[in-house]
Structures are given as structure tokens and as C-alpha cells.
Amino acid sequence: MIFISHRGNLNGKKKESENKPVYIKDAIKKGFNVEIDVWYTDGFYLGHDKPQFKVSRQFLENKKLWCHAKNLKALEKLQKIKTKYFWHQDDDYTLTSNGYIWTYPGKTLSKRSISVLPELKKTKLSKSISGICSDFIEKYKKQYD
Numbered sequence: 039m040i041f042i043s044h045r046g047n048l049n050g051k052k053k054e055s056e057n058k059p060v061y062i063k064d065a066i067k068k069g070f071n072v073e074i075d076v077w078y079t080d081g082f083y084l085g086h087d088k089p090q091f092k093v094s095r096q097f098l099e100n101k102k103l104w105c106h107a108k109n110l111k112a113l114e115k116l117q118k119i120k121t122k123y124f125w126h127q128d129d130d131y132t133l134t135s136n137g138y139i140w141t142y143p144g145k146t147l148s149k150r151s152i153s154v155l156p157e158l159k160k161t162k163l164s165k166s167i168s169g170i171c172s173d174f175i176e177k178y179k180k181q182y183d
Contacts, residue, residue: 039182040169042071042104044155045086047173057084059091066102070179073104073171076123078112095119104134104171138168 046052046061048068055061057075062084065072075086082098083089085108098105098121105123107113116123117135124140126132132140134152141151144159152169153161156178163170163178170178 039165039167040071040152041069041175041179041182042073042152042169042171043175044073044171044173045075046072048176049174051173057086057091059084059093059097062103066100070175071102071104071169073106075108076105076112076116077108078115082112082115140171 043065045056046065047056048065062072062074074084076098077083077085077089079089082093082095084091084093099119103121105116105121107116107123107125113125122134122136124132124134126140130142130145134140137150139148139151141147141153143155144161147153147167149166149168151167152171153163153167154171155173156163156170157172157174172178
């Protein structure tokens with residue numbers, strides 16, 4: 039099971055900290071993968087609604103990161119580096135660059151699914167899925183350990 043922190047959150051949303059590089063690094067140090075929102079303008083940036091925190095290509099190449107491309111340029115640039123990436127808006131399912139199915143809250147899960155924010159729709163999870171991405175990822179990890 040892959041446990042993915044949503045934007046660095048471990049035990050609930052902390053909007054003021056989400057996507058900040060130090061917050062992301064902290065979640066990684068605690069053993070989690072992390073989904074981050076990536077923009078490209080004059081370089082790579084993290085931020086949900088807009089580019090906020092400039093990061094290097096090397097930062098994004100961390101094997102624990104799952105990069106959600108927020109603009110077309112980010113998607114194009116992420117394809118050229120060694121990272122996991124995907125694009126989605128409100129799609130039910132999105133295929134990630136490493137072959138997992140990024141599954142929107144409340145949608146049917148499969149063996150290759152990453153269940154995204156299951157807490158939003160009280161999604162019933164099974165041990166046969168591939169992973170969970172949540173703002174409460176520590177809680178889910180404890181349930182599966």
C-alpha cells in the first residue's frame with residue numbers, strides 16, 4: 039500500500055502550509071509519499087491556485103513525490119524529467135505517468151487505484167487497492183499497519 043500525503047498534510051488540512059517545500063520535506067522524512075501541485079512559468083513552482091514556491095528540478099525528482107501538473111507548460115516540462123506526474127481537473131480517473139489510476143473521491147476503485155481523499159465521500163477502502171492520497175494519511179497508515 040502506498041500512503042500519499044495530500045500537499046504535505048498528515049492529520050488534516052493546513053492551508054497555510056500546503057505545498058510549502060519545508061512542509062513537503064517533513065512529510066517525506068516521516069516516510070510518506072506526497073502529492074504536490076506543480077506550475078511552470080519561468081521555472082518550477084508549487085502552489086494550489088497559483089505558482090507560489092519556486093523549486094528546483096532536483097527537488098521534483100524525489101521518488102516520493104507525485105506531481106500534479108497545474109498548467110500545460112508544467113505537464114510538458116514534467117514529462118522531460120525523472121518524476122511521477124499526472125494532469126487532472128475533475129476527472130473520475132486519471133492515469134499517472136507510472137501507471138497508477140488516480141481515482142476521484144467516491145468513484146469505483148480497482149487494484150491499480152490510488153484512492154484520492156477518501157474522507158470526502160466516506161469511500162470504503164480495501165487492501166487490494168494500490169494506495170491512498172489523503173489529508174489524514176497518518177490515520178490511514180495506522181489502520182493498515
